Amino acid sequence: MNELDDYFARARKETESLQAPKALVQGVLEGVRSRAAQPPQVFGPLSGVGEGRRISWRWLALLALMAGAALWVGVGADGVQETPIETEVGAEGSARTPAQEQREGTPRSWSVPRALVLIGGKAAGKDALQPSSTPSVPDELRSGAVSPDPTPAAMPSTSAPSATELVKPRSVAPVEAVAQAPMTELAGKAAFPSLLFARAIDGQWLQLGNRLVLIHVVSTHCAECFAGVSELKRIAKLTGVVIVGIADDDSTELAAAAKQYAYPFPLIADPQRRLLAQFPEGRRPMHVVVDRQGFFFRETTTSSIAFDDIQAAIRFADTPHVVSRVVRAVPLEGLCSIEGQVERKGDSMPVVAATLTFGLKGPATDPDFSSGTLKATTDAQGHYVLTDVACTTFLGRASMPGVSPIDFEVRALPSGAIAPLVVVPGVGSVSGTVYDAHRFVIAGATVSECVDSPTSPRIETVADERGQFTLSGVNAGPLRCLVATIKGQEAVGVGCVAVQEQQLANVRVEVRAAKIKGTVTGLKARGALFVRAEPGWNCNQLSPTKPIRRDGSFELTVFPGKYRVGFHDPFSRSLGRMQTIQAVEDRTAHVELTDDRP
């Protein structure tokens, strides 16, 4: 058991340096101060600690009972006992008191069903009482050219939000700004707020804001609309998307159709076409993906459900780093195309002459794109086009001088292609000096930014006779590491610093060395084998690879730190089972590897 004890002692020592971020402590203190002003909760703590745990479960059970009773009363009061309710927006009651509104500043955008208000209490109604999204409205509503939907006459009470209350500035650039020819009519438009807070025919309130939603536009007269339910279930299971059906039929007819076809998702009846007005007419079924910001991402209008198409759209709509997309249909027989844009973060200026390399995604993925033959270059507007490619998923890499490569995934589809907008981060500069372990400056060292693979483009410079250097074009970030390599020497230097856009950071790069020695037992004489050490963090320059000697022994010089060491077969391009080892400065760590290949 000594090995385990040693491991835990080491883990304890190395994690001892962890400190709570200042922002966390500050956030807690601010939260505590704001909570101190709130009145005590009636039901006592729900802390789940000590005695509180048993009490909390009792209270939770009681709350659940109250919620059920209140919901039953609330639904009954709204008069939906037998006939399903048609589409409605908003409801009576407000979750916040005027005093709360005054304290919290901004007014609520949404009102909530009376049934939920009846429950009361922060714990029980927390999710229901919080507005689940940042509601957005189309530009037409902001300008006042179109009256808000639904009309005030259709509202159940006067507490429904007005158009001005619903207006929130959108945080992302509109798709129209970057897409010259969007493929779909709806892409980039904001969904009606009433669509994201509608009532289903079973009386259930649908809070679809801040969620990834697939709107399934159907009709009771269209039998094939309901034919792909099993596919939709599969999509929901795989992607976690919320699926909601909507039709312009009467709610009674719709309920009958749902029963007949065993339709498992909530259905919204919109006989007056208040919500459906924003969808193209005459295309049923239609599948519309709405992203978490409440904007339509893409719609498909094929009669049969294009599973891959919808799933790809959902996946890209849910990719957090994608702030906008370029979508264009290039119908080709048996082939697809990919089209996209690269722009700079912040000012959205197009990036010219960026190289886009694409590799196939799958078991044979080449992580370094070294065998990638599909290439495209951005034009003066930052656009790129790649035509006549296989209709499958590609891994893309955008490379440009002075910036670390940016990877993304793109699915080329028979009906066209979807490419995420590649956003290039801002850059700064780093200056510093290269020292050795005895604090003597080292002249002539090559200094470069850490990159994650040997083929990644990297910026580098050479230190002058005083060991000083300035490296421009380093990606901005809280931790950027530079590596100094010295010709003819195995030892390398490392220095890390926070880099801000358009600013100069200073760093001290120190050359340090540790040895890793070992042997590989059971070595099979099948060509030259190498041993490779990978550091605990992403920096390819710190991953030395050396050939294994005939007797199976090897020796590596590394920067001190934790490494995973394993033997590497260049023919099968695979690493053997790796072992973790701590390399300490000026010492030699020993490791034993086994060639257990068949």
Next chain:
Amino acid sequence: MSAAELEAFEKTVTASANRLYRLAARLLGSTSDAEDVVQESYFRAFATFRDSAFERPENPLPWLITVVTRVALNTLRERKRRSARDTAWHQSRLKSQQAVEAHAQLTELSGWLDELPEDQRVALVLKELEGLSTAEIATTLGCSVGAVEQRIFRARTALKRRTES
């Protein structure tokens, strides 16, 4: 709640944040999850102080450790239902070389402990990394000393079997 009580709680937060953060990070193997757990724990603890007739302990640290441990236990159970975690995001928040090494250690530790059941994992971390006694762990987890010893023994046996294989 009086101003003096609020000030006392704030002092407790400042004094205990690092210890609790470290505990949560070791339990979860992730600094990002640790931040969430620590924040949630403080808010729960404060709500208990404010709303109940809970007698304020002279030294609230052991009690806060209990809160963090239990919130972390819940997070571990939830995590099993979640898919892959975004480790790249964690790395972007690291601020120093030391933090990089600590993060690498946490990732490795998490890889080791992920296969253990949550209760065994928590008991083992409290014992081996936090240095709590078996009796203290029993109080924290709300179980008997025998149960704690059994969990630790099983966890160590499983890890030993893994190293041997």
